Amino acid sequence: MNAAIDKLVSGFKTFHERFFEENKELYQRLVTEGQSPKALVIACADSRVDPAIMLQADPGDIFSIRNVANVVPPYQEGGDVSYHGTSTAIEFAINGLGIKNIVVCGHAHCAGVKAMVSGQEGSPVGGQFVPQWTSIINKGYELAKQKNPGAEGAELDRCCERQSVLVSLENLMTFPFVKEKVDAGELEIHGWYLDIAQGELSRYNPNTDKFEMVAL
Numbered sequence: 198m199n200a201a202i203d204k205l206v207s208g209f210k211t212f213h214e215r216f217f218e219e220n221k222e223l224y225q226r227l228v229t230e231g232q233s234p235k236a237l238v239i240a241c242a243d244s245r246v247d248p249a250i251m252l253q254a255d256p257g258d259i260f261s262i263r264n265v266a267n268v269v270p271p272y273q274e275g276g277d278v279s280y281h282g283t284s285t286a287i288e289f290a291i292n293g294l295g296i297k298n299i300v301v302c303g304h305a306h307c308a309g310v311k312a313m314v315s316g317q318e319g320s321p322v323g324g325q326f327v328p329q330w331t332s333i334i335n336k337g338y339e340l341a342k343q344k345n346p347g348a349e350g351a352e353l354d355r356c357c358e359r360q361s362v363l364v365s366l367e368n369l370m371t372f373p374f375v376k377e378k379v380d381a382g383e384l385e386i387h388g389w390y391l392d393i394a395q396g397e398l399s400r401y402n403p404n405t406d407k408f409e410m411v412a413l
């Protein structure tokens with residue numbers, strides 16, 4: 198008896214009865230014609246921020262990457278690139294599928310960003326992988342401190358979550374094929390932030406350097 202797994206299997210049965218049966222043609226078309234998603238969404242692995250649910254996407258709409266703290270690592274050439282799962286998915290999305298929009302979506306109460314903040318404040322979290330992975334967005338802490346000098350505690354965490362999205366946007370531009378397409382006007386990159394407690398989504402406006410709430 199495994200109640201957690203039983204719940205998942207039961208969920209699949211409900212999906213099959215309702216959603217799959219009602220959308221058989223769509224699934225069939227996605228197989229015969231292949232997928233052509235219009236956006237790559239890079240979101241956190243956090244169980245509360247599933248982009249397909251949050252954006253009410255249909256199958257085939259979004260190509261998603263989820264990792265701890267929705268991090269885009271900087272482009273790396275040569276050396277040991279054998280385990281770059283995130284970079285692999287970005288490459289396939291842009292060069293393989295020809296996706297023309299990338300959204301990096303951060304969120305409030307992100308444990309991954311919190312791990313980065315703890316590391317920056319001299320109390321690194323344990324773990325074999327988390328400290329190194331989240332150190333990719335260390336600059337988010339510096340940006341948060343610069344832009345909100347008095348912020349601390351929860352306010353600082355929220356600032357760091359937003360600024361870390363900008364670090365990932367910056368890192369995206371270090372991928373030559375991303376930069377080339379953005380410069381040519383063939384690809385757009387967007388920074389979003391989801392406040393999970395309030396149910397609010399905001400989008401980064403580079404002209405104001407602010408995340409602006411989507412009107413509901």
Ligand SMILES: [Zn+2]
Pocket residue numbers: 241242243265266267304306307308309310
């Ligand atoms: Zn997170």
